[in-house]
Amino acid sequence: MDNNEILDKKILVIDDERELLVLLKEVFKKDGFNNIYEADNGIDGILSAKENNPDIIILDVNMPDIDGYKACDRIRKFSLCPIIFLTAKSEDEEKIMGLEAGGDDYVTKPFNIKEVVLRVKSQLKRGMINTEPKRNxxxxxxxxxxxxxxxxxxxxxxxxxxxxxxxxxxxxxxxxxxxxxxxxxxxxxxxxxxxxxxxxxxxxxxxxxxxxxxxxxxxxxxxxxxxxxxxxxx
Structure with missing residues (x-):
């Protein structure tokens, strides 16, 4: 699998913490990713997902306008791309809610920034394998x-x-x-x-x-x- 193909994938980060948005964008850029989009609230995140058709979304759970679960539910009406939740709570109930909302993975804050990058790469690789045409x-x-x-x-x-x-x-x-x-x-x-x-x-x-x-x-x-x-x- 071509690593450049993964690095060309589009990443959308939705989080109301401006410092975290900047940090994630810098880390992904440094790692070689070329297409990174950001939104600092749920509504703008949904609009960005519609407009830019990302290959993967990193979505914060706790946002003031609309929480991550509701945002995920709306995004799932037009996109099946992987969604990784960022949550400040480690309780199993919170994780289950994220998965039931249509999420594919979750990372608990505070987290190692490299862990997020590795989880993104893992989801993208899995998606590329699953979408390869089957030759019967x-x-x-x-x-x-x-x-x-x-x-x-x-x-x-x-x-x-x-x-x-x-x-x-x-x-x-x-x-x-x-x-x-x-x-x-x-x-x-x-x-x-x-x-x-x-x-x-x-x-x-x-x-x-x-x-x-x-x-x-x-x-x-x-x-x-x-x-x-x-x-x-x-």
Whole structure:
């Protein structure tokens, strides 16, 4: 993960203590952060959050115009960015109130200023990981299955599978190395009771082997366990 990517994230600090605002801004700047916004009351903080769309907010609980819990509640109506509460109270009830209001973390005053920076970095890193697009790609041997596009590729060639063949191989590859009885496969793929579907399952397994295995008569991946069922191995 690129550290510069983290340092380019936007931080909004909302606190009615002017000295603390200046201190936090200086520390974040010194640490390499480039985009820092500030507000010394709850209303201005909410407006700044709307206008600047920060990636993370440091929010004081005790402010004269509107407390941090109410500010958080309003911000949550348009933003899901992490919010770290600054609170002068260490009681569990206060911490729970902050989390219930939509906060992600809290720091109790007085605090080590470096602790705030570390917590901000931790939340930003976590957010970047959670927002990375998931690639729903599965593989075994020389076969790749892209669930997002529905493609099944072998040695660079897009194979043509029927809908049920695709559902069956996708189910097996998602549960690699697990054994499934014919009854279980029938219920998961066809949604029916097993009775009468013995031949159907066998035919689909045979067709999959013909399309996916290098040597269908001696399959390396789609295995039969006699008297038990089938499993997919890598």
């Amino acid at each position: 790609i599965y593989s075994f041997g020389n076969i790749y299955i892209n669930e997002d596009t529905g493609e099944v590729i072998k040695n660079g060639v897009n194979l043509s599978l029927t809908a049920k063949e695709y559902s069956l191989i996708l189910f097996l590859v998602k549960n690699k190395n697990k054994v499934f009885s014919k009854t279980s496969l029938c219920e998961n793929i066809w949604g029916y009771e097993y009775d009468g579907y013995d031949n159907t399952i066998m035919v689909h397994i045979r067709h999959l082997r013909e399309k996916l295995e290098d040597n269908p008569s001696e399959p390396r991946h789609i295995k039969t366990l006699k008297g038990i069922g089938y499993k997919l191995v890598d």
